[in-house]
Amino acid sequence: MSLPIFLIGARGCGKTTVGKALSQALGYAFCDTDHHLQLTTQRSVAEIVATEGWEGFRARETESLQAVTAPLTVIATGGGMVLAEHNCRFMQEQGRVIWLSASPEVLAERLESQPETAQRPTLTGRPIADEMEEVLRERAHLYRAAAHHQVNAMQSPDGVVDEILHSLSLARAS
Ligand SMILES: Nc1ncnc2c1ncn2[C@@H]1O[C@H](COP(=O)(O)OP(=O)(O)O)[C@@H](O)[C@H]1O
Ligand SMILES: O=C(O)C1=C[C@@H](OP(=O)(O)O)[C@@H](O)[C@H](O)C1
Numbered sequence: 001m002s003l004p005i006f007l008i009g010a011r012g013c014g015k016t017t018v019g020k021a022l023s024q025a026l027g028y029a030f031c032d033t034d035h036h037l038q039l040t041t042q043r044s045v046a047e048i049v050a051t052e053g054w055e056g057f058r059a060r061e062t063e064s065l066q067a068v069t070a071p072l073t074v075i076a077t078g079g080g081m082v083l084a085e086h087n088c089r090f091m092q093e094q095g096r097v098i099w100l101s102a103s104p105e106v107l108a109e110r111l112e113s114q115p116e117t118a119q120r121p122t123l124t125g126r127p128i129a130d131e132m133e134e135v136l137r138e139r140a141h142l143y144r145a146a147a148h149h150q151v152n153a154m155q156s157p158d159g160v161v162d163e164i165l166h167s168l169s170l171a172r173a174s
């Protein structure tokens with residue numbers, strides 16, 4: 001299979017971390033839509049949101065998704081990519097879509113230890129644990145509907161990679 005592999009899921013589920021490891025395991029290229037946006041605009045997510053609002057950021061992340069999509073590539077998306085139906089349709093048509101699923105407690109614990117607030121400005125203004133509960137309540141059905149496969153993201157990154165490879169019937173290249 002040479003189709004792009006899209007990783008979706010909430011902030012902190014490990015899309016960037018697991019995406020890098022998965023790309024190495026397959027010998028694929030790796031792209032992250034937020035990183036692409038940062039490189040092309042020379043601005044962080046927080047800076048884009050401060051000047052253009054979340055609406056402006058969301059439009060830019062759609063462009064970023066389309067720009068990085070290519071065969072033999074693992075693509076880590078931003079947690080809100082599924083909010084736009086056209087992004088979901090695009091990912092489903094172009095490749096395979098994997099949801100990295102984790103509980104709000106696990107997500108909050110990871111984000112509290114690595115907040116990276118420049119790339120993850122608050123979405124709700126609420127404390128992280130409350131925010132993650134709210135975000136999953138609003139988005140879980142979108143992740144579920146967009147994904148070809150759901151994997152358990154509450155295990156080691158290597159374990160997540162193995163589960164993804166198994167679900168796609170792919171073998172490690174290295
Ligand atoms: N499977 C995992 N187990 C433990 N910690 C993880 C795992 N995946 C990611 N992390 C940690 O959680 C934080 C967020 O990971 P990241 O890959 O940036 O998530 P995302 O891109 O989905 O927001 C980082 O500090 C990372 O080291
Ligand atoms: O969940 C979200 O709406 C967002 C998640 C972030 O990406 P990660 O999921 O990689 O943290 C980033 O795209 C932006 O801060 C918005």
Ligand SMILES: [Mg+2]
Nearest residue numbers: 015016076077
């Ligand atoms: Mg990320």
